[in-house]
Amino acid sequence: MSYLIEARNLSKSFGQKTVLQDLTFSLPAGEPIALIGPNGAGKTTLFSLLCGYLPASRGELKVLGHKPGSSALFGRVSALPQDAMLDPNFSLLTQLSFFGQLQGMSKSTAVAESRRVLSLVDLAANAEQKATALSHGMRKRVAIAQALMGSPELVMLDEPTAGLDPVNALQVRQLIAKLSNEASFIISSHNIFELERLCGTVLYLEHGKLVQQSQVHSAATQGYLTLTLEAGAQTDVLPMLRQLPGVISVSDSQKHEYVLQFDAELAPDFDLTLLMALRQHGWRYRMLTKGQTLEQQLFAVTAKQA
Incomplete structure (x- = not known):
């Protein structure tokens, strides 16, 4: 090549x-x-x-x-x-x-x-x-x-x-x-x-x-969702997210923003599961995007290497 x-x-x-x-x-x-x-x-x-x-x-x-x-x-x-x-x-x-x-x-x-x-x-x-x-x-x-x-x-x-x-x-x-x-x-x-x-x-x-x-557009979009909640969400959001079926890890990258890594094979409809959980708890979200941002990809790796 x-x-x-x-x-x-x-x-x-x-x-x-x-x-x-x-x-x-x-x-x-x-x-x-x-x-x-x-x-x-x-x-x-x-x-x-x-x-x-x-x-x-x-x-x-x-x-x-x-x-x-x-x-x-x-x-x-x-x-x-x-x-x-x-x-x-x-x-x-x-x-x-x-x-x-x-x-x-x-x-x-x-x-x-x-x-x-x-x-x-x-x-x-x-x-x-x-x-x-x-x-x-x-x-x-x-x-x-x-x-x-x-x-x-x-x-x-x-x-x-x-x-x-x-x-x-x-x-x-x-x-x-x-x-x-x-x-x-x-x-x-x-x-x-x-x-x-x-x-x-x-x-x-x-x-x-x-x-x-x-x-930028490959594995970063597989098995990741980035969730941004409205201000004023309850403080027990993080434990609830970590209990969802198929979740591997959840990190709060910044205020009201969470990056969820999940097993896409075990939970192929994970986005729907997440939305139903948010509705059940009455938590409003501003944005739900597939994958990680480039900033999250880069600095998650460098943080692990530090």
Whole structure:
């Protein structure tokens, strides 16, 4: 099987400081991939290694079957830094066309490609405008358009919705979801709820180590229910939930929210059993969802490892 990215014992040090330590993972092409971790976890360094900006200190790394920075990857990989800026003195079309020519396109091809990617982000009508005439959300979409020049196979986005209002953030998420059939995305973000909506695979880094690699929509949805009750429910909710047939464990992840793990074979209609029990006790619920949230998956594992 050919992988989008393969890392074996990948490490990076700056002097005596080790930033990434013995990362080993394989990532297939397809659904967007989430790169998660606290500040200083090594996410930006990993992006830099993938782009070929920095050499690894130890280990092996392949992107689309090639060493990062290889001429074989020219035009096939792109990256968008969090703080990417647009030149205020030139129109969007002029800037993007310039980037296209840097990729080796002829001037006419670069212009056509610039118009294509601006159309992808719904900014074709703004091609002759300068960045200063655009809102922050529109400028972010132009930056994403720049990363799409030349139809790369792998696109890395660092905090693509940082600083955006909910409407613009939604537009960016919808754009990435729409383009996921054309390219593989790796998205670094602190917004776990956003990544949960977008991504199929998660890499969780902490202190330069790979703590977890998991699938968002797989085993996490099997044998789990997340229950959110209305405020004011009785204090004996937890013992009652633990007594339900088929229950393996119940945890109160936060106030009025409970994660129930159950045996799906022994209790195939567990959701109905739960609803009947809530009705019997007169406890009103706000939400009942299948599976665990990405936040619950990640931090349940890290808590066990601590």
